[in-house]
Amino acid sequence: MRTDDLIKALDADARSTAMPLGSAWWIGAGAATLIAAVVFWLAIGPRTDIATAIHTMRFLAKFVFTMALAVSAFALSRALSTPGASTSRRAAWMIAAPLLVAVAVVLELFSVPAADWGRRLVGSNMLICLTFIPLIGIGPLAIFLAVLRYGAPTRPVLAGAVAGLLAGGLAATFYAAHCFDDSPLFVATWYTIAIAILGALGALGGRLFVRW
Amino acid sequence: MTGKDEAELSRLMQAAIAGDEKAYADFLRRTAALVRGFIRRKIVQGGVDPEDVVQETLLAIHVKRHTWRQDLPVLPWVYAIARFKLIDAFRRRGRRVEIEIDEIAETFAEPEAETVSGRDINRALDGLPPAQRSVVSSVSVEGRSIGETAAKFGISETAVRVSLHRGLAAIAKRFAAKQFGRE
Numbered sequence: 001m002r003t004d005d006l007i008k009a010l011d012a013d014a015r016s017t018a019m020p021l022g023s024a025w026w027i028g029a030g031a032a033t034l035i036a037a038v039v040f041w042l043a044i045g046p047r048t049d050i051a052t053a054i055h056t057m058r059f060l061a062k063f064v065f066t067m068a069l070a071v072s073a074f075a076l077s078r079a080l081s082t083p084g085a086s087t088s089r090r091a092a093w094m095i096a097a098p099l100l101v102a103v104a105v106v107l108e109l110f111s112v113p114a115a116d117w118g119r120r121l122v123g124s125n126m127l128i129c130l131t132f133i134p135l136i137g138i139g140p141l142a143i144f145l146a147v148l149r150y151g152a153p154t155r156p157v158l159a160g161a162v163a164g165l166l167a168g169g170l171a172a173t174f175y176a177a178h179c180f181d182d183s184p185l186f187v188a189t190w191y192t193i194a195i196a197i198l199g200a201l202g203a204l205g206g207r208l209f210v211r212w
Numbered sequence: 213m214t215g216k217d218e219a220e221l222s223r224l225m226q227a228a229i230a231g232d233e234k235a236y237a238d239f240l241r242r243t244a245a246l247v248r249g250f251i252r253r254k255i256v257q258g259g260v261d262p263e264d265v266v267q268e269t270l271l272a273i274h275v276k277r278h279t280w281r282q283d284l285p286v287l288p289w290v291y292a293i294a295r296f297k298l299i300d301a302f303r304r305r306g307r308r309v310e311i312e313i314d315e316i317a318e319t320f321a322e323p324e325a326e327t328v329s330g331r332d333i334n335r336a337l338d339g340l341p342p343a344q345r346s347v348v349s350s351v352s353v354e355g356r357s358i359g360e361t362a363a364k365f366g367i368s369e370t371a372v373r374v375s376l377h378r379g380l381a382a383i384a385k386r387f388a389a390k391q392f393g394r395e
Contacts, residue, residue: 001333001353003244003324006267009352009380010274011237014228016377018278082279083296084288152276154296211388212276 021151025078028147032140032170039136040174044128047178058182061104065187066176069097069195070169073162077144080159081151094162097169101192104184112183123181126190132178133194134201137164137171141198145205152212160206161199168195217246222286229282244270245321246287247294252322254298263324264332265301269294271333271384297387336383344379347372 019027053059072093079085112120123129144163153159172191181187221239228236247269251262272293280289337345350361351372358376362369 001267001331001337003248003263003267003270004241005352005355006270006333007237007240007244008355009348009376010240010270011233012351012358013274013373013376013380014233014236015231015373017229020281021279022281082281082284082289083276083292084290085281085284152272152279152293152296154292212272212384 021081021147022078024147024150025074025081028143029074032143032167035139035143036136036170036174039139040178043135044132044175044178047180050177053182056182058184059176061100061184062176062179062182062187062191063173065097065101065104066169066172066191068100068169070166070173072096073166073169077148077159077162077166080155080162081148081153083152083154094165101184101188105188108184117185120181120183121185121189123183123186123190125179125181126186129175129179129181129186129190130194130197133168133171133175133191134197135171136174137167137195137198138201140170141167141202141205145202145209148206148210149212153206153210156206156210157203158206160210161203163206164199164202165195167202168198171195171198217242218285218287221290225277225280225286226282229277240270240273242321243273243290245323247290248324249320249322250291250294251298259305260298260301261331265294265298266324267331267333268301268387269297271380271387272297275381275384300388332387333383336386339386340379340382344375344382347375348379348383351376 047053072090076087076090076094079087079090108120109117141164144166145160148156148159148163172195175191175194181190221242224235224239224242228239244266248262248266251265251269255262255265269290273290276293280286337348340348346365347361350356350364351358356364358369358372362372365372
């Protein structure tokens with residue numbers, strides 16, 4: 001088949017239209033949030049003392065970290081799924097969440113006696129954290145990988161990893177409402193590991209499923 | 213030169229998305245020529261037929277045209293897809309390549325070379341279900357319109373459009389599969 005012949009066929013198919021990728025991302029984000037919310041409520045639900053917890057800085061700070069990650073990863077995922085889109089500025093924003101956590105860790109180290117550091121870092125439910133963040137995030141990750149597939153990421157593994165971080169940020173936002181460990185020392189350790197698991201799964205998914 | 217191409221191609225693609233089929237054909241022809249120039253310059257050693265990569269790129273542009281944002285320039289989008297398909301073509305043949313994207317400014321349009329019968333796209337076409345294959349062949353190689361194709365096979369125009377769309381999507385998907393080209 002000559003290229004001119006191919007062009008005739010593509011032109012004859014011009015009327016077929018597909019939803020813009022930007023809309024697909026928003027729909028995907030909505031569906032992913034819904035799934036995460038359902039799994040969260042069915043599996044664990046919020047902590048019983050949430051009414052008092054929301055008046056404490058440490059509890060609220062967790063949402064700032066996880067939402068900063070989710071928002072920056074969402075913006076970068078969108079750019080990575082669009083060929084030729086510039087990604088450097090959005091990639092730079094990915095430092096926001098780790099930076100906020102780092103600042104909180106330093107503040108925590110100053111405000112808490114050294115004898116307490118270990119207890120706060122280990123916390124009371126790290127295994128629950130390591131279980132439920134990936135569990136809440138796996139459905140959203142599947143949706144984000146499907147959106148990546150619908151898009152055209154020229155670096156599928158990287159795009160998959162960032163989609164994993166996005167799923168991780170979203171899942172951790174829900175999980176934070178359940179978790180009793182509010183110390184930045186706990187968050188910096190166990191949340192990071194749990195989210196990294198989703199990032200690794202996302203990279204693998206990007207490699208295996210995101211072909212175009 | 214590139215600035216003029218950009219303005220013209222952006223306008224054509226916008227018109228195409230708004231439903232102007234003539235604009236879309238113009239867009240594809242001009243894009244094919246630019247991509248051909250880009251690919252030929254990048255393939256210095258043998259083993260990969262530039263025209264195969266041009267065709268894969270056009271198919272990818274077609275099935276992924278919903279990823280272009282109208283407020284962004286169209287040429288970086290086109291070349292990013294071409295570059296991805298070129299790297300893919302080398303990788304499938306077990307080679308690694310690094311391509312500098314910033315060299316695109318020096319690309320010039322080139323006409324298509326003589327037909328080669330052993331095109332990848334012909335093998336992909338042969339792999340389609342018979343109904344899709346005959347419709348795609350009719351509209352492309354045999355040059356019939358949608359209406360003429362519908363009359364020839366005694367089916368509705370809608371059925372022709374559906375078969376054409378599915379056939380093209382299947383060819384694009386086949387190009388994306390890892391094993392393709394290693395048979």
